[in-house]
Amino acid sequence: MSFLRNAWYPLCWSAEVGEGLASHRVLGERVVVYRRTDGTIAALEDCCPHKFLPLSMGRRHGDRIECGYHGMTFDCTGRCTSIPGQEVIPATAAVRSYPMAERLGLAWIWMGAAEKADESLLVDLPQYHDPAWKAVHGASLYNAANYLNLIDNLLDPSHVTFVHGSTLATPGGRDVPVQSEKTDAGVTVWRWILDSPPIPVFAKTGHFKGNADRWHYYMFTPPSNCIIDFGSGEPGALTEETRSQGLQIYACHFITPVDDENCIDHWLHVRNFRIDDPVLDAQLNADLAGAFNEDKAILEAIQEQERRYPERRQIRLAIDGGPNRMRMMMRKLIEAEEQAAAGTSTAA
Amino acid sequence: MSFLRNAWYPLCWSAEVGEGLASHRVLGERVVVYRRTDGTIAALEDCCPHKFLPLSMGRRHGDRIECGYHGMTFDCTGRCTSIPGQEVIPATAAVRSYPMAERLGLAWIWMGAAEKADESLLVDLPQYHDPAWKAVHGASLYNAANYLNLIDNLLDPSHVTFVHGSTLATPGGRDVPVQSEKTDAGVTVWRWILDSPPIPVFAKTGHFKGNADRWHYYMFTPPSNCIIDFGSGEPGALTEETRSQGLQIYACHFITPVDDENCIDHWLHVRNFRIDDPVLDAQLNADLAGAFNEDKAILEAIQEQERRYPERRQIRLAIDGGPNRMRMMMRKLIEAEEQAAAGTSTAA
Amino acid sequence: MSFLRNAWYPLCWSAEVGEGLASHRVLGERVVVYRRTDGTIAALEDCCPHKFLPLSMGRRHGDRIECGYHGMTFDCTGRCTSIPGQEVIPATAAVRSYPMAERLGLAWIWMGAAEKADESLLVDLPQYHDPAWKAVHGASLYNAANYLNLIDNLLDPSHVTFVHGSTLATPGGRDVPVQSEKTDAGVTVWRWILDSPPIPVFAKTGHFKGNADRWHYYMFTPPSNCIIDFGSGEPGALTEETRSQGLQIYACHFITPVDDENCIDHWLHVRNFRIDDPVLDAQLNADLAGAFNEDKAILEAIQEQERRYPERRQIRLAIDGGPNRMRMMMRKLIEAEEQAAAGTSTAA
The missing domain is CATH 2.102.10.10 (Rieske [2Fe-2S] iron-sulphur domain)
Structure with missing residues (x-):
């Protein structure tokens, strides 16, 4: 590879x-x-x-x-x-x-x-440095899995319903369509789920009496940076532009491809609520760690299957739009780099 | 493979x-x-x-x-x-x-x-269902060995003398010749050993004061079913036709080929004596489990050697008649199936 | 290989x-x-x-x-x-x-x-059999490393400064040049380090009040025998010819190439001082075992790197004279043997 x-x-x-x-x-x-x-x-x-x-x-x-x-x-x-x-x-x-x-x-x-x-090409997240926000380092989670499979997962709101029911999802999200687009910086996938029960990590905070609106923006920038912006507000209260007035979390995943079959997910979160509450720091990170270990189990099982069945080809579903854009972008970037290298050596 | x-x-x-x-x-x-x-x-x-x-x-x-x-x-x-x-x-x-x-x-x-x-192609053993007999499930014994090597072993009365001296053999069996034939259903290998000390599992039952006649019929049916019919009677008392009047055991091995280098032997026994004796159920199965683990040690060592010396060819001995018939039968069945499949795809 | x-x-x-x-x-x-x-x-x-x-x-x-x-x-x-x-x-x-x-x-x-x-082709060391000397068997040290890499190490006085500082070296040896030559029997590498602090294993014996002269003769004979003759005397007291009047140790390494990537170092020492002191037997062997395990850690790490980077080529340094002679000698011996075998089969 x-x-x-x-x-x-x-x-x-x-x-x-x-x-x-x-x-x-x-x-x-x-x-x-x-x-x-x-x-x-x-x-x-x-x-x-x-x-x-x-x-x-x-x-x-x-x-x-x-x-x-x-x-x-x-x-x-x-x-x-x-x-x-x-x-x-x-x-x-x-x-x-x-x-x-x-x-x-x-x-x-x-x-x-x-x-x-x-x-200047380093990834950044302004809120990480902003005193009105709280950045909490998580862990370095080793995955015996290819890093692009992990990025697939981090551009994929659809799996949350099926994998993270106890932390990041409610059943209501099952069929809400997902949108994706190529941006200047990378790929973004997003959906809003309106007027439905808050997901467990927000429900636990006690901010919501009833339903909530919630958003998920999954943002990838090459080569291996994923930031998931998710949050909730009272039904009808917030828009894309005003969402930082709600409860907002940036879950950041910065990934080291160790080799073809192994990667390390350095993750952290940045949030805009109860920023002086170290108990919440620990509780949110424990919830996130639980969820990311659920992904790890899946990604490592898939890696084994790919090793077992090297000639099998995956089928593509509607929910794969974001991951497919990411893979095409990475392929083009790598090819361009290899062609430039070949051109350089021809010229020399 | x-x-x-x-x-x-x-x-x-x-x-x-x-x-x-x-x-x-x-x-x-x-x-x-x-x-x-x-x-x-x-x-x-x-x-x-x-x-x-x-x-x-x-x-x-x-x-x-x-x-x-x-x-x-x-x-x-x-x-x-x-x-x-x-x-x-x-x-x-x-x-x-x-x-x-x-x-x-x-x-x-x-x-x-x-x-x-x-x-209708499923293997069966009528005595398994017969209330005059007792069927006792054994275990699922994992062998890090090719399944055909295990079937070789289960069509091979000769090894019993050298491997299972404490359970299934007496030294007297060493040079008694073995006969084998291809049957409609598969391959059968057999020998009778007359008027000699009973093997340990029968000696323990206390049925014999002195010597006994004993028989072994090793029956293979494709793809991976082996039933060993063995038993003993008073010297001169029984024939092939009347042998069920003696102490008779069917040791059954139904084998899952996990892959080329691993298989699982699902084994059980069915017997016609002391069928209401749960202590004997357990004792016989313990003896059989001991013997099959002796085989496992040998088969796994051979598997390692085959991996180490991939180009070495085995020599053939007289005692290999049954295993050789089995391997030829399996080779023909597999080739016929592959040719039929090739014909089908050509026709299509 | x-x-x-x-x-x-x-x-x-x-x-x-x-x-x-x-x-x-x-x-x-x-x-x-x-x-x-x-x-x-x-x-x-x-x-x-x-x-x-x-x-x-x-x-x-x-x-x-x-x-x-x-x-x-x-x-x-x-x-x-x-x-x-x-x-x-x-x-x-x-x-x-x-x-x-x-x-x-x-x-x-x-x-x-x-x-x-x-x-008559067996390696020998007359002092092993001489009652004026003491031979003390060491151990069989398994190295997950190619045997020639271990022999490199055993023809290489230069590493001692960097690897065995607590037992076999003092910092003074760092830049003292090393000489090597092909002999009739194999390859010898040697150096004398004059008028400098004794190495720890000799310092511990208490024989030296101040500085000492010391020598190291690393002798290889094919296919895998290494004898290291090292010792110390008062400054200016000894020459190559008279060195056995000082404290002298033969550290012997007889190596079994298990396969390409594993070998076993059967080591022992023979010495000419305090030969009736079993406490010193044990202490010297403990020091040597410690040093050889330091080498093992290095050789096994190198073996992993060679596996990881199969196409990388080592650079050659001045200190590699002895190992290079050894490898050339082994290459020629093996080629000659293979040519003789080819000639024999052609003739036949």
């Missing part, structure tokens, strides 16, 4: 990057990550070019890493600065370094050409 | 099929099985055609199954009856259904063309 | 070979080993030619093995001597037998043509 390379991928939470050498896998590559003495993050290919020992099994000397086998030392750019037992350092004695950035509580890695790394 | 498809295979014990959705594997295919409200058994391909989620992870609504991911609903014939979010149901929205039957305490599945399913 | 076949490989410790049937794997082949009634060791292919059951799952009758499935019996040469149920023994009813020898506390197997087996 091909991946989009000129893009920012989340690697881990910012708070997890410290003095120690941590090893992560992304797009099938092993990366060693650590925080420089100046506080910024360094990331190198986690593989000494001599005998391939992971550099994460070595030691730090200042901002440099000394390999744990023969002491080859690399600076933050991946250049080898010393080799015990020899004076001359061959040009091949180098490892790749990766641009890193931090945003939304996460450390992000740029997997493509370093000169194209551009922090 | 090819399997015979137009045939009944045991799937599990009848008593294991209830209201819940149970997933089984047979011939490499995953099947969901449940008991309809009318008491009969339904079996469907355990794979939703949309995203491949096993239907066994869904829910029953009456006799229908609703997929646990997006609520596609299937009736017992595999036809999709509703898709949330759309009116039109495409022709591809279907899963395979399998004819099922019940006999000898087991639920049987027909893996071939449904219109060819014929309950 | 090809292995050198006309060579002695260690299989296990002599003391481990007894009356019972033990199964070992070497060069990917399974071998059953046992001690004959006359005290010598027999080794046969661990695979009955009938159904492939490992003969190690059978029984001994005197020096013969009876297969545990159908009683085929083999003598120590691998010839079948009886088959229950038939008189004629076909020529194909045989298993391979392997020449075995014992030396340095180990049982050795000859994996090539039996007629070429020559005990």
Whole structure:
């Protein structure tokens, strides 16, 4: 499988990057990550070019890493600065370094050409930084599943009725149609469900005496960022434009494709109500964690089936509009990148 | 590996099929099985055609199954009856259904063309239903071994001396020749061992003061049914025709080929002595379970060796007559089925 | 991967070979080993030619093995001597037998043509047999790593500084150059480090008040024998010729290539000081075991990386002289053997 390379991928939470050498896998590559003495993050290919020992099994000397086998030392750019037992350092004695950035509580890695790394391309959510809102970090949920299958799920309001009945759905949503569109930034899928019982996570808050209107906007931006904006208001009280006057939650999923068959969902939520209530922080995250583990069980079962039946083709349903747009967008982006790379090498 | 498809295979014990959705594997295919409200058994391909989620992870609504991911609903014939979010149901929205039957305490599945399913082809053992005999269900013994290797074993009186010395054999049987023949129904292998010490399971019953005559008839019928008729009488007292006057046991093995390298041996015994003695029920089954686990250890070791040495060819011995007839019969049946299928598709 | 076949490989410790049937794997082949009634060791292919059951799952009758499935019996040469149920023994009813020898506390197997087996080719270390020295058996350390990578490590004084700082190295060794040469018997790599603090294992003995001279001679002989001669004396006191007047240790590694990705390091040490001190026996072996487990962690991580990145090529450093000579020598020996085998089959 091909991946989009000129893009920012989340690697881990910012708070997890410290003095120690941590090893992560992304797009099938092993990366060693650590925080420089100046506080910024360094990331190198986690593989000494001599005998391939992971550099994460070595030691730090200042901002440099000394390999744990023969002491080859690399600076933050991946250049080898010393080799015990020899004076001359061959040009091949180098490892790749990766641009890193931090945003939304996460450390992000740029997997493509370093000169194209551009922090303005990082995903953002203004409410995350807004003191009128509360951002609560969730967890890093490992899924033994392809990351696009997880994104399918996160662009798919239809499954909520069948999978998350105890948290995020009520039976009434079953047949409410879903709309989807390609936007400049990515793909959005949405529906409003009007004048029906509030879903359990809102019902628990006690804000509603009777029915509520609720909305779901599922927003994808490449390569693997999904933000679900959902909320509720009194029947008839809110519109798309005024919905932030209701109870609103952004459930954010920033996904690390570990390889073809594994991914990590770094999730968090941002909300506009009871923002000083740490009990609600924990309760909402517990509800969300429960729901995302329901998805995990499904996605991992599907991954096994895909392995078992490699030649079977899925049928397409009306509810697949959003996921299909996402997959077409990703396919085009990856093809364009591969053609550009082929053109570059032809020109050179 | 090819399997015979137009045939009944045991799937599990009848008593294991209830209201819940149970997933089984047979011939490499995953099947969901449940008991309809009318008491009969339904079996469907355990794979939703949309995203491949096993239907066994869904829910029953009456006799229908609703997929646990997006609520596609299937009736017992595999036809999709509703898709949330759309009116039109495409022709591809279907899963395979399998004819099922019940006999000898087991639920049987027909893996071939449904219109060819014929309950008269089910294996039977009249004594199982005869009140003068006692049928005692054993267990479902999982073997990480090819099912034909297990059938080899169950058509092979010669190994008993070397593998089952504490239960089913005495040293005297070592060189007594074995006879085999192709019958209308399958393959039979047999030998009589005359006037020698009774084997441990009969010795324990206390019926014999001294030596005994004993017989073994190993009977195979395709695709994977083995019945071993063995027993003992006073020396000179019994013949093939009159042997049911002695102590007689039918050890039955009905085998599920899970895939090429795994099978499940559903075994039970039927006997004509001390039929009201539950202590003997348990003791005999404990002895048989011990013996079959001795076979399992051997068959699983052989399976590992076959994996390790894929190009090695076995040598053939005189004792292999029965197994060789069985393998030739199975090869011809499978080839005939494949040729018929090829002819059908050419004609069409 | 090809292995050198006309060579002695260690299989296990002599003391481990007894009356019972033990199964070992070497060069990917399974071998059953046992001690004959006359005290010598027999080794046969661990695979009955009938159904492939490992003969190690059978029984001994005197020096013969009876297969545990159908009683085929083999003598120590691998010839079948009886088959229950038939008189004629076909020529194909045989298993391979392997020449075995014992030396340095180990049982050795000859994996090539039996007629070429020559005990004069066994590795030896005279000091092992010399009462003025003490030989202390260590352990059989399993490495999930290719055996040549382990031999690389055992011809590589440079890694000691970075891997074994608490036992076998001091920081001073970091840049002392290493010399290597091809000898008649194999490859030797060596260096002296003069007038520097003693390494921890010698420091602990209390023999040195201040600095010491120390030497390391890493000696490889095909196919998989490594002896490391290291020791220390007062600064300026010793030369290559007189070094046995200092504290001297031979750390011996005799390696079983289990298959391409696994090997077993049978290690022991022989020393010339405090030879009657069992506390030191244990302490030195504990220190060595600690160091060899440090290597194991590295070698197993490298094996994983090689699996992950099959197309990546290592860069070569100055310190790799010894390992490179070893690999060239092994390559030539294996090629010569394969050409000779091809020539033989052409001639025949």
